[in-house]
Amino acid sequence: MHYWPFIANIAAQRKTDAMHLHAERLSEILGSAAVRSGAALQGFDRGFDPGNLGAELAVLPANAGQVAEVVRYCAAHTLSLVPQGGRTGLSGAASSSRGQIILMTHAMAEIITIDPVSQTALVEAGCTLQALEEAVRLYGLTCGVDLGARGTATIGGMIATNAGGQEAFRFGPMRQRVLGLEVVLPDGRILSDLTRVIKANGGYDIKQLFIGSEGTLGVVTRACLRLASCELLPGTTALVALKDIASGIRLFRRLEAPAPGRLLRAELMSANHANLTALDHGATDLAKFSEQSDCAIFEFTDPDILEGELELALEEGLISDALVCKNQRERAAVWKIREDWAVDRAFPDGLWFDISVPLANLETYLNGLRSRLSAYDPALQLFYIGHLGDGNVHVTINATSPISRRYKEVSKLVYADLTELGGFFSAEHGIGLEKREALADQSDPVKLALMHDIKRLLDPLGIMNPGKVLQP
Secondary structure (H helix, E strand, C coil): CCCHHHHHHHHHHHHHHHHHHHHHHHHHHHCHHHEEEHHHHHCCCCCCCCCCCCCCEEECCCCHHHHHHHHHHHHHCCCCEEEECCCCCCCCCCCCCCCCEEEECCCCCCEEEEECCCCEEEEECCCEHHHHHHHHHCCCEECCCCCCCCCCCEHHHHHHHCCCCCCHHHHCCHHHCEEEEEEECCCCCEEEECCCCCCCCCCCCHHHHCCCCCCCCCEEEEEEEECEECCCCCCEEEEEEECCHHHHHHHHHHHHCCCCCCEEEEEEECHHHHHHHHHHCCCHHHHHHCCCCCEEEEEECCHHHHHHHHHHHHHHCCEEEEEECCCHHHHHHHHHHHHCCHHHHHCCCCEEEEEECCHHHHHHHHHHHHHHHHHHCCCCEEEEEEECCCCEEEEEEECCCCCHHHHHHHHHHHHCCCCCCCCECECCCCCCCCCHHHHHHHCCHHHHHHHHHHHHHHCCCCCECCCCCCCC
């Protein structure tokens, strides 16, 4: 028995030596500056998942041709490849482990063309959402997608996870923004389907396979995106104390109706989330505002229309109060309590879920979840934020002590009734590692079988982000 650690050490050293050899070979292919290991790799920001930089080796190819060479090398040596964008995902899709190779898209960040007439943009996968948004705004356009992680989230990563965000109720998630894709397949072939038009009937729409595939079927290298006019900019931002969620939805529908102005954003926050976050930032006025009621943030193009509708909603009892921002400083303070994660700092090792519920059933679902959690363990606290316009809610469940080990038990309570209410257990953050079991349990068995068939067809060696989305 005393020999086993020695044998294990030999095996580990051999694996390390093999990775050093792979690093040398990949340096010959890409150049030494495009291969990182050791301290040079650990110097990157890990992002939201501490396991993102678990591998010993990363490559930063500069174009699709170099990506193809890396993929062919990995296929020849049966090496697992983990594509990574901005590492802002919350489901573990970018996590890596020893013996794998990380493929970072940082070096592919060019905005190739912006066509203001056709309202399209051709970009490389490593371009960040914020960089693209700033570039297209010069033409009076917008990407039509916005996220709190806009400064680091990459277009390729957003496509791979089918990201949604605050404007999905207006423009749809990434699946509806993509016109064309360039993808390197697991055998090194390059699929070039960079269509730049809305109507392109060419049989099976193959590119859709890669949107939401989380890097398990190939590496997105370029994309043609559909843009939208941004003539309508926020004229007014209001923080509203809701009577209840059903009343908030009624107000949302009223604001969304055709009018001289236009609703741009509608975000929901539980009272405890808004209150805790406001206190964490020293915003005592906002904390007092959110003590008792769930809150919503509405952004509208026309100040007069929004204020008029809020006054009417107050008279009708749909809301109990409203705070209309007078300047950019106040707007930033309001958005900070929506986009910050102070709850996680206050209650480390809590549980996080990303679900969608039809608006008609949203209040029923949240009340039911609150009751189930209370019956299971009264010490558990339910927090939520979400996109009121499309029923996507980010649920966090916390306690004064860590509860991360209770994920399996709590997830059953979160997912109960979702299917019956017409909802779904994963809205906009993908499956990754975290939700594989839920996917297997909640999905139609024929759909799940087809997903496995597609994975085997495109990636027979199983080298592309293995273990993610589908359970082995």
